[in-house]
Amino acid sequence: MRSPRSHRRHAVIGLATAALVGTPLVALAAGAHSDHTQAARQAIQGGKARNVILLIGDGMGDSEITSARNYQVGAAGRLALDTLPLSGAYTTYAVRKDNPTIPDYVTDSAASGTGWSTGHKSYNGAISVTPDGKPVPTILELAKKAGFRTGDVTTAELQDATPAVLGSHVVSRDCKGPQSMTACPTNATENGGAGSIAEQLVRTAPDVLLGGGKQYFDQTVQAGRFAGLSVLQQAQVGGYQVVTDAAGLAAAKPNAPILGTFAKNNMDLEWVGPTPTKTGTAPSRCEVNAARTASQPHLVDMASKALQVLDRQTRTSRKGFFLQIEGASIDKQDHAANPCGQIGETIAFDAAVKKALDYQRSHRDTLVVVTADHGHTSQIVEGPTEGVTATLRTNEGGDLTISYATAPITGSQQHTGTEVRIAAGGPQAANVLGVTDQTELFFTMRRALGLG
Numbered sequence: 001m002r003s004p005r006s007h008r009r010h011a012v013i014g015l016a017t018a019a020l021v022g023t024p025l026v027a028l029a030a031g032a033h034s035d036h037t038q039a040a041r042q043a044i045q046g047g048k049a050r051n052v053i054l055l056i057g058d059g060m061g062d063s064e065i066t067s068a069r070n071y072q073v074g075a076a077g078r079l080a081l082d083t084l085p086l087s088g089a090y091t092t093y094a095v096r097k098d099n100p101t102i103p104d105y106v107t108d109s110a111a112s113g114t115g116w117s118t119g120h121k122s123y124n125g126a127i128s129v130t131p132d133g134k135p136v137p138t139i140l141e142l143a144k145k146a147g148f149r150t151g152d153v154t155t156a157e158l159q160d161a162t163p164a165v166l167g168s169h170v171v172s173r174d175c176k177g178p179q180s181m182t183a184c185p186t187n188a189t190e191n192g193g194a195g196s197i198a199e200q201l202v203r204t205a206p207d208v209l210l211g212g213g214k215q216y217f218d219q220t221v222q223a224g225r226f227a228g229l230s231v232l233q234q235a236q237v238g239g240y241q242v243v244t245d246a247a248g249l250a251a252a253k254p255n256a257p258i259l260g261t262f263a264k265n266n267m268d269l270e271w272v273g274p275t276p277t278k279t280g281t282a283p284s285r286c287e288v289n290a291a292r293t294a295s296q297p298h299l300v301d302m303a304s305k306a307l308q309v310l311d312r313q314t315r316t317s318r319k320g321f322f323l324q325i326e327g328a329s330i331d332k333q334d335h336a337a338n339p340c341g342q343i344g345e346t347i348a349f350d351a352a353v354k355k356a357l358d359y360q361r362s363h364r365d366t367l368v369v370v371t372a373d374h375g376h377t378s379q380i381v382e383g384p385t386e387g388v389t390a391t392l393r394t395n396e397g398g399d400l401t402i403s404y405a406t407a408p409i410t411g412s413q414q415h416t417g418t419e420v421r422i423a424a425g426g427p428q429a430a431n432v433l434g435v436t437d438q439t440e441l442f443f444t445m446r447r448a449l450g451l452g
């Protein structure tokens with residue numbers, strides 16, 4: 001999308017990282033074969049965090065990170081998400097619903113999210129419930145209860161798995177709105193349950209809720225105090241200011257909770273490009289998605305607003321905030337075998353990571369964690385494969401061939417069961433080192449916020 005300038009860009013990011021960990025610039029210069037011992041020593045700090053910013057790239061495995069890096073900043077360049085001082089790998093498996101002692105080696109975002117948000121392993125489709133369907137408290141709920149401000153931001157529907165696991169508890173991820181409860185009869189309000197994901201999210205009431213999924217907020221509550229109202233009206237009764245476009249978001253005041261719902265379903269893609277084929281494509285460039293709705297904020301806009309509001313709300317209080325920011329459509333475009341879609345979403349996610357790191361630079365008591373929820377299909381290969389491929393001409397002039405080969409061309413490509421990267425900086429960041437399981441992230445964040 002831009003002219004190649006990977007070396008200059010790398011130098012700039014190297015500077016930012018050095019500032020973060022307080023080391024001489026030379027230690028992080030490109031290709032310097034430098035000794036990172038001192039930088040690592042300084043980055044390992046325990047203690048309490050005033051704030052936690054968790055950034056989840058949905059389906060952002062090592063291949064997804066590498067193809068985005070290659071395309072945008074070059075193979076020797078570094079994305080913002082590459083600059084966190086400490087990183088490790090974490091395992092992501094789910095467990096079987098019928099026998100939770102047996103792993104399900106390939107997780108979905110719901111079981112994965114239940115893991116990192118509650119510390120409990122569960123089955124694919126579970127939204128912060130144990131395999132027997134019992135709700136378990138989430139890191140956002142615990143933080144809110146302890147007096148922290150909270151935020152939940154995504155480019156997907158707000159009722160999609162990753163944002164859902166922080167503020168709702170249902171036995172199936174499909175139960176997104178009060179009129180979409182077929183898979184969760186016990187959770188429905190008309191049966192005495194806590195309601196759909198949309199209803200529970202607005203009742204949990206994070207201070208900032210930003211994403212898509214307006215169609216579920218427009219559904220009608222079926223029973224209880226809010227029966228007959230839409231979930232959006234329920235949110236307004238509860239004190240939310242509701243905004244539906246970028247201008248509304250920019251104008252939203254920090255003195256009341258904000259519910260921003262900017263699309264009927266998922267938010268629009270940033271980039272478009274060639275469709276992979278059996279025989280591959282000629283080297284092509286990604287383009288900005290001209291069909292993107294101009295009034296939708298970008299992920300970085302939502303991240304900036306969330307940080308600004310939560311910072312303002314906590315300026316005079318003893319407690320800080322917990323904020324989750326998801327780049328959701330990396331996964332969705334991997335499913336769709338759309339390389340430019342996937343890379344564009346990864347780059348947009350990286351811009352949000354940069355915002356979080358910028359914030360941390362002036363708020364050192366902030367733990368920033370960047371990770372994924374599971375691996376995905378795309379592979380960087382040399383030429384046509386048994387699946388479908390497309391070749392992209394990168395900003396640095398190389399040809400990057402990406403293969404999708406886990407489903408027929410007409411089907412949805414699949415998640416993979418691989419471990420994924422987890423990177424962090426700030427208080428308690430050392431707990432991501434080595435190989436951990438994603439349930440451990442819950443305990444790391446809980447410890448960082450001093451939640452017991």
Ligand SMILES: [Zn+2]
Nearest residue numbers: 059331332415
């Ligand atoms: Zn997926």
